[in-house]
Amino acid sequence: MSLISTSKPISHNFGDQDIFKNISFAIEQDSKIGLIGRNGSGKSTLFNLLIKKITPHNGDIQMVKNCKIAYLTQDPELNNEMLLYETVSLSRPDFVELESKLSQATENLEKDNSPENYEKYVEIQQRFEEIDGYHYETEIKLVLTSLNFPKETWNQKIALFSGGEKTRIQLAKFLLSPFDLLLLDEPTNHLDLKMIYWLENYLSKLNKPYIIVSHDRQFLDRTVTKIYEISNCKITKYKGNYSAFEKEKVERETLLVKEYDNQQKKIKKIKEQIKQYRIWGNARDSEVMFKRAKELEKRLTKVEIIDKPRNEKEINLRIAINKRSGNDVFHLEDISFGFSKNVLASKVNLRIGYQDRIAVLGDNGCGKTTLLKLLYNEVNQLSGTIKKGASLNIAYYDQMHIKLVDNLSIMKTIWELAPLATQGYVLSYLAKFGFRGDDVDKLVSTLSGGEKARLYLAKLIHDKPNFLILDEPTNHLDILMIKSLENALINFEGTIIFVSHDRHFINKVASKKWFFKDKTVIETDDSLESLFFSKTAKPKPKKALVHKEKTKKVNPYLVDKLYQEIEDLNKKLQSKKDVYKVLEEKFADSTIYSNEKELTLTRENIKLLTQEIDDLSIELDEKENTYLEYLEE
Secondary structure, three states: OOEEEEEEEEEEEEEOOEEEEEEOOEEOOEEEEEEOOOOOOOOHHHHHHOOOOOOOOEEEEEEEOOOOOEEEEEOOOOOOOOHHHHHOOOEEEEHHHHHHHHHHHHHHHHHHHHHHHHHHHHHHHHHHHHHHHHHHHHHHHHHHHHHHOOOHHHOOOOHOHHHHHHHHHHHHHHHHHHHHHHHHEEOOOOOOHHHHHHHHHHHHHHHOOOOEEEOHHHHHHHHHOOEEEEEEEEEEEEOOOOOHHHHHHHHHHHHHHHHHHHHHHHHHHHHHHHHHHHHHHHHHHHHHHHHHHHHHHHHHOOOOOOOOOOOOOHHHHOOOOOOOOOOOEEEEEEEEEEEEEEEEEEEEEEEEEEEOEEEEOOOOOOOHHHHHHHHHOOOOOEEEEEOOOOOEEEEEEOOOOOOOOOOOEEHHHHOOOOOOOOOHHHHHHHOOOOOHHHHHHEHHHHHOOOHHHHHHHHHOOOOOEEEEEEEEOOOOOOOOHHHHHHHHHHOOOOOOEEEOOOOOHHHHHEEEEEEEEOOEEEEEEOOHHHHHHHHHHHOOOOOOOOOOOOOOOOOOOHHHHHHHHHHHHHHHEEEHHHHHHHHHHHHHHHHHHHHHHHHHHHHHHHHHHHHHHHHHHHHHHHHHHHHHHHHHH
């Protein structure tokens, strides 16, 4: 039985703009779906239909009773006055309620060790264990640490976190909440590569269905088994991941074009026959000829016409330069940068040469954006020398500060850059960025995040720069636009330095990689997997020890082994608690009080078992803390 399905095909529109026309779909209990389509094609609308925020104008969506849907949006809704740990723990209200009651019962028992207080404590503790409360506490710690929230931030107010951190907090909430279906809207947008690898691993082991909207092709390749593509108001379903979809789509489109052409030839032939029968009927005054013409017309009306295949227009983006720079673009000599109380990197010695395409890599907060601003002269280095090359015309794409005028239209935004240009020139230029027809008259204030990103990019490169500084240029762009940008950057005759977490984009565009490591920046040829995902890292040859001091390294095998030890301790602890309950229940039987030997033995066993439970709890706590420290390193 499907978790969610369309009992009747659904249609939906906004005003005179159709979003869906008679679409049908089903979401099964094991669905792992990637939802793709151009910006504005209807991906968010479909999510809103699933959570019943809006109702389809025609058709009906059915779902199983009490179906719980968790929806990760791009705009987190969080209470700024609450603490981080409190916010995340509220993903399970039953846990919060019983945890509070258990804490109160424990406090009451410490003040008054009466049978009534003891029974109340045992009852609440049992209910807490039934909802797996102790394991949930461990889950909270693991998820927060894995999403790069160290312990010292857990009692920090939400208001103090950045926009990207709030997105990760929302992700933590949804991953911990009870749900039957998970909807993820661009979950990787504010995650660094290390966390993206972690999320991929988490989802691959998740035994719940989910639908992911993402422009990250490699993320889709590793997390989904079906692709639903929204195009031309329809949903087309494909089996397999994104790479399989790309291959199958080409095959389908080729076949569809062939079927359409063949049908058009047949229709043309039938129409010619009808015309000929009518000519013969008039010439010979023959009812037989007219009858044959009518039979063919009737047959033609019953033909199910194949719609003419409409391929999405590819954006042929080209980034031109006015004049080339010198061979030496930038030279960083022994520089340090950051803040007086927080030096982000020091002893940095790197060079940018003409036509280098450099990807700047590192964890969130390490200083990648600061390094870009340093090159753009928005911030100053703390020490060292930066030598800037000659004839540089720099364009800086800052995803956090898209500078556009709200009350200007798309066309006027570009026309202001070239006031003497013709309208035809402006329209032609905008078409390269996917703005066509009536779109060019839209006001900036009405544009989506993806549309603003495209327009901002169009504005920046209009001046034909020869050095591009790009901070997360693929955020908010759809896959088709990202592909066009990739090709444009590869063919760009200037120099590029960029920050991105899109692995496919990095691997295709970058000719060099700069990596933040140990409070400096190094150039490296290592793969992204070896830099950010230790489980796939190949062991490097052992080097002779030079220093006597031992360098602490965390072996992934030991981390996995420690996790298994924690799981085993949890089971052992639970087993001891089960035995404890059995012994406790003996006191409810009045016959035990007449058997002094059994009463004494039971009390001794309970005392011994209590000590064992305490020892196991301490050991478990120590191992969990060690595990969390490993994850933080």
